[in-house]
Amino acid sequence: MKYRSVFDIIGPVMIGPSSSHTAGAARIGRVARSLFGREPKWANISLYGSFAETYKGHGTDVAIVGGLLDFDTDDTRIIDAIKIAEERGMKLRFIEEDAVTDHPNTARIIIGDHNGELELVGISIGGGKIEITELNGFELKLSGNHPAILVVHNDRFGAIASVANTLAKYEINIGHMEVARKDVGKMALMTIEVDQNIDNKLIEELEQLPNILKVTKIVD
Amino acid sequence: MFRNVAELLDMAVNQNKKISEIMIEQEVTVTGRSREEILSQMDRNLTVMEEAVERGIKGVTSHSGLTGGDAVLMQKYIEKGNFLSGEIILDAVSKAVATNEVNAAMGTICATPTAGSAGVVPGTLFAVKKKLHPTREQMIAFLFTAGAFGFVVANNASISGAAGGCQAEVGSAAGMAAAAIVEMAGGTPEQCAEAMAITLKNMLGLVCDPVAGLVEVPCVKRNAMGAANAMVAADMALAGIKSRIPCDEVIDAMFKIGQSMPKSLKETAQGGLAATPTGRALEAKIFGMPLKEK
Numbered sequence: 001m002k003y004r005s006v007f008d009i010i011g012p013v014m015i016g017p018s019s020s021h022t023a024g025a026a027r028i029g030r031v032a033r034s035l036f037g038r039e040p041k042w043a044n045i046s047l048y049g050s051f052a053e054t055y056k057g058h059g060t061d062v063a064i065v066g067g068l069l070d071f072d073t074d075d076t077r078i079i080d081a082i083k084i085a086e087e088r089g090m091k092l093r094f095i096e097e098d099a100v101t102d103h104p105n106t107a108r109i110i111i112g113d114h115n116g117e118l119e120l121v122g123i124s125i126g127g128g129k130i131e132i133t134e135l136n137g138f139e140l141k142l143s144g145n146h147p148a149i150l151v152v153h154n155d156r157f158g159a160i161a162s163v164a165n166t167l168a169k170y171e172i173n174i175g176h177m178e179v180a181r182k183d184v185g186k187m188a189l190m191t192i193e194v195d196q197n198i199d200n201k202l203i204e205e206l207e208q209l210p211n212i213l214k215v216t217k218i219v220d
Numbered sequence: 221m222f223r224n225v226a227e228l229l230d231m232a233v234n235q236n237k238k239i240s241e242i243m244i245e246q247e248v249t250v251t252g253r254s255r256e257e258i259l260s261q262m263d264r265n266l267t268v269m270e271e272a273v274e275r276g277i278k279g280v281t282s283h284s285g286l287t288g289g290d291a292v293l294m295q296k297y298i299e300k301g302n303f304l305s306g307e308i309i310l311d312a313v314s315k316a317v318a319t320n321e322v323n324a325a326m327g328t329i330c331a332t333p334t335a336g337s338a339g340v341v342p343g344t345l346f347a348v349k350k351k352l353h354p355t356r357e358q359m360i361a362f363l364f365t366a367g368a369f370g371f372v373v374a375n376n377a378s379i380s381g382a383a384g385g386c387q388a389e390v391g392s393a394a395g396m397a398a399a400a401i402v403e404m405a406g407g408t409p410e411q412c413a414e415a416m417a418i419t420l421k422n423m424l425g426l427v428c429d430p431v432a433g434l435v436e437v438p439c440v441k442r443n444a445m446g447a448a449n450a451m452v453a454a455d456m457a458l459a460g461i462k463s464r465i466p467c468d469e470v471i472d473a474m475f476k477i478g479q480s481m482p483k484s485l486k487e488t489a490q491g492g493l494a495a496t497p498t499g500r501a502l503e504a505k506i507f508g509m510p511l512k513e514k
Contacts, residue, residue: 001221001375006247007261009333009370009396010341010363011377013268016323017326017435021384054433054489057284057506060325074268079326092283104382105418126364127334202291 004146006061012128014073020105023123026078029067031100031132034216035150036118040111042091046090047107049104051124054097061094064107073128108134132218138180140156147198148218151190153205154211155181162209163190172196187213221246225413226468232409236329239399239409240361243368260410262360267343268318268330275320281324284506287436288325291318307442308347309451316343316447320440332363333370333379333392336435339443340393341366341400344450348401358404365403366396369416376468377475382487384478386442391474394446401454404469416472417463419453424470425477427485430493432503438493 003009014023030205032214033039049057055061059078064077065085075086097108103123108161121134133143135150142148153159160179167174173195181188198217206215221338222242224344247258253397277295281288292315303310308466316339323329323338332341345362354362370379373392398415407415418449423446431437463470484491493499 001223003371004250006243006364006367006371007256009366009374010262010265011330011332013265013328013330014335016326016329016335016338019331020380022326023331023335050488057432057434059283074328076328126333126382127374168404199510206235 007125008129012073014128015063015076015078017058017130018058020124020195021054022063022078022169023073023128024105024126024130025051025060025070025107026067027066027128028120028122028124028132029109030070030117031067031122031130031216031218032111032120033070035120035135035152036111037214038087038113039070040090040094041066041113042098042111043147044093044095044110046095046097046108048097048099048101048106048108051105051107060085061199064109065092066112066152068109069148070209079117086187087167088092135189137182140189140191141178142191142218143192146193146195148191149198149206150216150218151192151206151212152214153188153190154213155185155188156211157212159188159209160190163192163206163212166202166209167192170199170202171203172198221250221374222368222451224376225369225416228368228372229409230411233323238361238365238403239368239412240364240403243364243371245276247404248356259360262363263356264430265330266359268328271438271509272319272322272329272338273315273342273346274317275327275481276322277314280321280327282321282436283325284432284434284436285324286324286502286506287432287495288321290435290440291321292317304326308351309499311350311447312344312451314343314348316340316443318438319333319343320443324434324436324440334381334389335387336381336439337393337443337446338448339418339440340446340450341397343443343447344397344401347402347447347451347505349430350403354404362400362404364453365412366400369399370396372468373378373471373474376473378478384475385426386428387420387423387426387474388478389428390439390446391426393501394422394423394450396458397447397450399431401450405454405458407458411457413467414462415454415457418456418461419450420467420470420474420481421463422449424474427481427492428487429485429488429494430487431441431494431499432506433494434506435491435500437502447494497509
């Protein structure tokens, strides 16, 4: 079953006009912001396919920037997001790409400040649902149909087990999991799809574990 | 978990429950959230729908200038009293248009099932409200019944214009609304399914051909017609009229029609109304040049 909740059908509450081009775009921006962990000072936003062709009319540009400002899909400030970002000193660049991607609604977002950078590719699959397909060069495969979290961690023994143990403690079942790393002992990434909804308390507890750098909910 | 309309009806009939109740209970089971939490989230969605209708009825204009103000025109027309079709139908039309005009103007809406088709369910709900005088609980139940049928369509066909054409968006929304109207009006679960089938049958083949790729033309007016279609089909089902083709088979037909549709008619702005001379001219005016031909 692709859709599990009645609120996938009656919802989300959002700023118009398009669940895929506006709400989904805002969610992609917000995941980038959440993974970055702070407000970026600059953002280069590449739009592909249908996003590149129709982003102005659909507010895809303002929606992604709204997400970068941590606005939810129903935050009316999304409409003025570009202005708000510029007032806060965020430098924005939009690039309309010609390249053909696997999915027609694709955005590549590179954000950063003097302390670091983050690169993420997201696709908007319809009805406000999104998938993140790439993070800092890691390829991800997420169906977008189940609650999911991303765990950035150091590649050390016990890191994966400790996350799995904590999920077990909260009686959360893992449906799909992938682990990828840059190199032995370097930064690594766990992508975990689960069956139950994820409580913020669990996210906080996961972040306290040794070698865990950042935990982000990417699908509710 | 019900997978199709037949299973949904079995559960409702065997347990002697309304379809809305089956949907609420399934949501509790699937998400592990409490009944109160689920009802209160739907209550919030209902409030968003109510506010969008109120805003649209007062008049909005989209950024492109393509849409807006038609809900106001329809309300004024109803007030004059010289209309030909029924008042509730026209009220549903104006409120569906109101919601979708707010959507086009980047206002706050509740995607039902999508943003482009967000007008039909609230449009009909707030129109029949005047006649049926439902309680707040019954209005919330209306959304769960609509959601139950949308859930079946989403899982067995599609609710995306890009995947299945406008029949999957406004068509699904209209079917969902028709079923919900029937339950609110006191019809049986079977009559809900008949209304859904009759509505969807009349939306089959509807292409998704947005002018300039925007969710405006013809989307706003299609929400109007979806609402009218839902109202008539609900009355037909309540009159005892049945669909000769069962609801699940209609949904399956919709899925297959969507798959057979050329890409140019599925939200690409390459065919249909988008490709008319006026459609192209509007596109060039809005974006400074026509969208790339593919």
